[in-house]
Amino acid sequence: MKSYFIRANxxxxxxxxxxxxxxxxxxxxxxxxxQLAHRWDEAMPLGNGMLGALVWEKDGKLRLSLDRxxxxxxxxxxxxxxxxxxxxxxxxxxxxxxxxxxxxxAPYDRSPYPTKLPAAAMEFNINSFGKxxxxxxxxxxxxxxxxxxxxxxxxxxxxxxLPRGYFAFENISQNDFESAIPQLVTHAYNIxxxxxxKDNSHAGSSxxxxxxxxxxxxxxGNSILYRQPTYDNHYFEVRVDWxxxxxxxxxxxxxxxxxxxxAAYQWPGxxxxxxxxxxxxxxxxxxxxxxxxxxxxxxxxxxxxxELYKLGSVSRKGAPAITLQAVWTADNGSLPPWKGDFHxxxxxxxxxxxxxxxxxxxEGVSYTDWLWKIRQKNFQxxxxxxxxxxxxxxxxxxxxxxxxxxxxxYSLSPTIGAWCAQYFxxxxxxxxxxxxxxxxxxxxxxxxxxxxxxxxxxxxxxRKLPLSSSPEYNDNDRSAWFLEWSNFDLSLARFLFGAAxxxxxxxxxxxxxxxxxxxxxxxxxxxxxxTGFTVAPGLNLNESHRHMSQYMAIYPLALMDINNASDxxxxxxxxxxxxxxGTRAWCGYSFSWMACLYARAHKADxxxxxxxxxxxxxxxxxxxxxxxxxKNGQYSNFTYRPFTxxxxxxxxxxxxxxxxxxxxxxxxxxxxxPASWKNVSFTNLRAEGAFIIxxxxxxxxxxYVKINSEKGGLLRIKLPFKTWLIKNxxxxxxxxxxxxxxxxxxxxxxxIFENAYE
Numbered sequence: 001m002k003s004y005f006i007r008a009n010x011x012x013x014x015x016x017x018x019x020x021x022x023x024x025x026x027x028x029x030x031x032x033x034x035q036l037a038h039r040w041d042e043a044m045p046l047g048n049g050m051l052g053a054l055v056w057e058k059d060g061k062l063r064l065s066l067d068r069x070x071x072x073x074x075x076x077x078x079x080x081x082x083x084x085x086x087x088x089x090x091x092x093x094x095x096x097x098x099x100x101x102x103x104x105x106a107p108y109d110r111s112p113y114p115t116k117l118p119a120a121a122m123e124f125n126i127n128s129f130g131k132x133x134x135x136x137x138x139x140x141x142x143x144x145x146x147x148x149x150x151x152x153x154x155x156x157x158x159x160x161x162l163p164r165g166y167f168a169f170e171n172i173s174q175n176d177f178e179s180a181i182p183q184l185v186t187h188a189y190n191i192x193x194x195x196x197x198k199d200n201s202h203a204g205s206s207x208x209x210x211x212x213x214x215x216x217x218x219x220x221g222n223s224i225l226y227r228q229p230t231y232d233n234h235y236f237e238v239r240v241d242w243x244x245x246x247x248x249x250x251x252x253x254x255x256x257x258x259x260x261x262x263a264a265y266q267w268p269g270x271x272x273x274x275x276x277x278x279x280x281x282x283x284x285x286x287x288x289x290x291x292x293x294x295x296x297x298x299x300x301x302x303x304x305x306x307e308l309y310k311l312g313s314v315s316r317k318g319a320p321a322i323t324l325q326a327v328w329t330a331d332n333g334s335l336p337p338w339k340g341d342f343h344x345x346x347x348x349x350x351x352x353x354x355x356x357x358x359x360x361x362x363e364g365v366s367y368t369d370w371l372w373k374i375r376q377k378n379f380q381x382x383x384x385x386x387x388x389x390x391x392x393x394x395x396x397x398x399x400x401x402x403x404x405x406x407x408x409x410y411s412l413s414p415t416i417g418a419w420c421a422q423y424f425x426x427x428x429x430x431x432x433x434x435x436x437x438x439x440x441x442x443x444x445x446x447x448x449x450x451x452x453x454x455x456x457x458x459x460x461x462x463r464k465l466p467l468s469s470s471p472e473y474n475d476n477d478r479s480a481w482f483l484e485w486s487n488f489d490l491s492l493a494r495f496l497f498g499a500a501x502x503x504x505x506x507x508x509x510x511x512x513x514x515x516x517x518x519x520x521x522x523x524x525x526x527x528x529x530x531t532g533f534t535v536a537p538g539l540n541l542n543e544s545h546r547h548m549s550q551y552m553a554i555y556p557l558a559l560m561d562i563n564n565a566s567d568x569x570x571x572x573x574x575x576x577x578x579x580x581x582g583t584r585a586w587c588g589y590s591f592s593w594m595a596c597l598y599a600r601a602h603k604a605d606x607x608x609x610x611x612x613x614x615x616x617x618x619x620x621x622x623x624x625x626x627x628x629x630x631k632n633g634q635y636s637n638f639t640y641r642p643f644t645x646x647x648x649x650x651x652x653x654x655x656x657x658x659x660x661x662x663x664x665x666x667x668x669x670x671x672x673x674p675a676s677w678k679n680v681s682f683t684n685l686r687a688e689g690a691f692i693i694x695x696x697x698x699x700x701x702x703x704y705v706k707i708n709s710e711k712g713g714l715l716r717i718k719l720p721f722k723t724w725l726i727k728n729x730x731x732x733x734x735x736x737x738x739x740x741x742x743x744x745x746x747x748x749x750x751x752i753f754e755n756a757y758e
Contacts, residue, residue: 024292029305031137031622036146040065040331041201041643042621044137044144046158046165049316049366051256052327053158053165055135055144062124062146063185064156064167065331068256069320071119071236073210074398077111078104078405085386085414085455089466097478100408105476108406112205113231114398116340118329119256120226120238121185122167124154128176139309140288141281152176159276160283161316164255166276172248180250182240184224188333190214202627202642204335234259287312291359291684293659296677297608300655303615306623307652308358310645315355315363320399321370322351324644328624337642345395345410345471346547349419350589350646353556353596353653356430357660359686367423372440374401375447378417382451385412390451391444392417407476409469414455417448418492422557425499429662432690432711442503446512449500452493453519463522465489470535471549482536487526491552494523495559526553532574541577544585546638548593551578555596561663562601563718571601584637587627588618589647591635595654599672604658607672611654618647625651659695662688666716666740669695669705689713695720705753709745716742723756 036057037043043054043065054065082103091100126132130149137144146154156167169180189212215228224240236259242252288308295301314326323340324347330336342348348367355364371378375391381403382392394403396411405411421444427433428441456463467481470488474480485493501516527534533550534540541550551574553559560567575597583590591614598607617631625647628638659682661668667687673680681696690710696703702720704727709715718740726732729751735742745751 025140025288025305027138027140028298029302030139031306033135033621035132036062036135037622039620041624041626041641044135045310045313045328045622045624046137046142046144046156047310047313047327048158048160048162049314049319050163050327051158051165052313052329053156054328054331055146055156057126057132058123060125060127062126062154063331064122064165065328066119066121066165066238066254066256067327067329068119068236068258069314069323069327070258070399071117071256071329072399073113073115073117073231074400074402075113075231076402077107077113078403079107080381080384080403083408084384085412085466088408092467092478092481092483095478101476104405104408104412108396108404108411112209112335114339114341114402114404115204115210115335116323116325116329117230117236118187118207118331118336119236120187120228121331122182122240122254123185124182125179128179139305140284142284142309142313143277143281150176157277157280160280160287162276163257164253167242167252167254169250170248172250174248177244177250180242182224182242182252182254184217184226184238184240186215186217186226186228187331189228199332200640201330201332202337202640203330203332204337204339206334284312287360291682291686293655293682293685294680295655296679297612299615300608300611303611303619303623304652304655307354307648308360310623310648311354311358311360311363311652314645315352315360315366317362317366317369319366321348321367322645322649323348324646326645328643330643337644339404341404342397342399343395344393344397344416344420345413346549346589347644347646349423349556350593350650350653352423352649354649354656356426357653357656357662357685357687359684359692361427361431361686364423364427368427368440368444371420371423372444375444377401379447382417386414386451386455388451388454390449390454391447392451392455393420407472407480409476409480410471413469413471413489414465414467415452415489415492418452418496421445421448421496421499425503426688428503429688430686430690432713437503438507442507445496445500445503449496449516449519452496456493458522461522462524463493463519465493468536471547473535473545473547473549482539484537485524485527486536486550487533488549488552490523490526491557491559494520494553495557497523498559526570528570528573530573531577532570532572541581544581544583546585546587546590548578548590548597551597555593555600555657558600558663563663563668575601575603575606583635586636587638587647588614588625589627589644589650591618592647592650592654596650596657599654599657600661602672604672604674605676607654607658608674611651614647614651614654623648656685660685660687660693666718667691667693668718669693670697670702670720671718673697675700689715691715701755701757703755706750707745707752708750709747712745712747712749714742714744715751716740719753721753721755724753725756727752727754 043056046053052067129152133147135146143157151171153170158165189207213229218225226238229235237257240254352367393416395413395416396404396406424441424444428437468486468489470486497516497520501513504513527537531540591610595607595610624643626641628640629636633639658672661671678700683694692708694706
């Protein structure tokens with residue numbers, strides 16, 4: 001019996017190794033083309049969270065659009081002293097809303113700032129190299145390689161952890177060396193750019209409207225230094241250096257600095273450059289080792305790995321949080337769409353959805369770190385605008401935390417802080433990091449809950465929000481305000497007070513936990529009817545709408561569970577209503593979000609269909625989410641192409657939701673995998689409770705689930721098979737009730753469940 005058990009274990013381990021090997025990223029996931037892109041939003045993207053580059057061709061030249069995440073013009077356009085939440089409520093009640101729009105909404109569109117800024121571009125005259133034979137972005141190594149007809153090869157990458165990018169030409173003939181010398185191209189901060197009427201990218205004002213002085217461009221030997229003044233004595237600098245090396249090589253490096261001394265650094269010799277590349281590759285190797293998936297749908301699998309590549313390129317501890325375009329600001333002579341800012345009414349949040357399940361908590365912490373950094377300004381904003389103590393966050397905000405205005409139902413929403421608080425909650429739940437709980441998660445959630453309690457009013461024993469809204473229903477019209485809770489705001493409030501109670505209890509504050517549960521009990525129930533979730537009391541979803549705001553309780557808040565009979569009725573009715581209203585007013589991110597909703601409803605085929613539509617219709621050739629339907633409006637009336645990232649990252653989470661779901665108190669494996677997917681697996685995905693999970697479905701049958709407990713605790717899991725064997729730890733006490741298996745695990749303990757094949 002013992003020898004049989006050892007042999008079985010050996011076979012399981014061998015099987016796992018085969019699965020892991022098969023599920024890894026491979027060259028078929030790379031971006032490959034036989035030519036350079038001719039648009040910036042189709043370029044090969046490189047980044048390290050702080051620096052970014054886009055590799056493409058413009059006017060016959062190889063062009064690298066250079067960017068840095070913290071290049072911002074933070075001059076204020078919104079005068080918050082002229083309005084406050086109570087005054088807005090009064091104007092809504094008086095039906096005198098034009099004044100509010102002039103003060104709160106209009107400055108965002110009227111002023112070119114605050115805004116994210118593009119840096120510069122670097123170009124090479126490649127005419128003598130002949131045609132491009134191939135251009136490939138190796139996403140496993142984050143290196144772009146371009147091969148030319150005459151044998152010249154161009155490589156470029158941005159170092160994973162250092163603030164510099166590298167480029168190199170190989171196999172250059174003696175007559176072509178001048179073509180490998182970079183030219184730095186400055187943006188049109190001082191001249192009126194020619195507007196591209198065919199761009200259709202929802203570009204903002206011309207850069208010239210920022211009113212900057214002319215920058216200085218200095219060339220000395222093998223170096224270029226560009227210094228661009230911006231505003232109030234701020235500036236940024238771009239530096240490029242290069243050298244010729246034996247073996248027909250030119251190797252160069254570039255960097256961007258902001259408001260610091262000149263971008264001077266010691267030139268790395270050829271050997272040092274190789275060492276830098278090795279450390280860069282090792283970082284990406286570690287990144288990809290965190291988790292992996294294997295899908296039978298090659299379209300979705302490739303898009304998924306491209307999304308994770310972009311995540312590794314734009315989210316890094318120590319860098320700013322992910323903005324609308326992150327380190328890939330538009331290179332078209334104009335301000336980026338929607339100023340490239342932080343949209344906390346959807347975009348920023350969706351961008352971090354995949355971090356947790358994908359086992360990339362370090363990437364996820366860039367959001368909570370940034371929110372923590374701007375916390376003091378958010379306290380001031382909360383006191384000034386809402387007139388109460390506690391913490392709320394602007395829906396549209398600058399790098400340093402100042403509100404930017406815009407449609408104030410959402411840009412100054414009363415519940416954005418609650419949505420931001422979810423990321424502190426998630427960072428704790430997925431890591432079970434006690435220090436993070438004590439130092440950041442509990443204080444942040446406590447402060448937001450304190451604010452929301454203060455801003456609401458008790459009327460006949462029920463808590464009421466003075467004004468409510470549902471992004472982006474009725475846009476910025478007076479009718480976008482509701483005098484009763486919208487389901488968007490109510491879902492966030494119900495999540496927040498529940499989370500505050502849980503975190504208080506986990507930090508030993510039992511009485512405080514009771515208080516938050518009492519406040520939670522004072523909230524009304526969701527507004528639901530035969531259409532499922534309404535927008536707000538008395539208002540059904542009566543038209544196609546891009547923002548799934550009224551369905552927050554289904555996802556991402558996961559306050560409802562399809563495995564609960566009463567919740568199932570509401571979820572099914574809600575999805576039916578969405579289907580009735582159609583997708584004509586949807587953007588790309590709507591399909592990604594809808595995939596998550598369908599997955600939570602166990603509607604696997606419908607979820608996969610949404611992901612396929614997103615990848616096929618709403619992405620550029622380089623996988624960038626372009627918001628509009630790029631196949632002439634097949635699914636949506638939006639056919640424009642403004643690039644934003646949230647749809648990409650929500651797509652990745654949509655894939656996760658097919659494979660693994662963390663519910664309120666249990667984990668579900670393969671909850672929404674189509675029956676047609678005979679072979680599917682994942683390795684080292686992360687669930688709430690700090691459980692690292694791998695699983696496989698072979699020949700249409702789930703075969704095993706492996707769980708490692710990082711911190712120890714009670715595992716409650718819904719397995720994808722009815723009967724099972726424990727293959728490695730048969731002495732463990734296991735209980736099963738209502739299809740959920742319970743087992744206590746120690747820190748670093750692993751358990752493997754195998755299908756018993758009835």
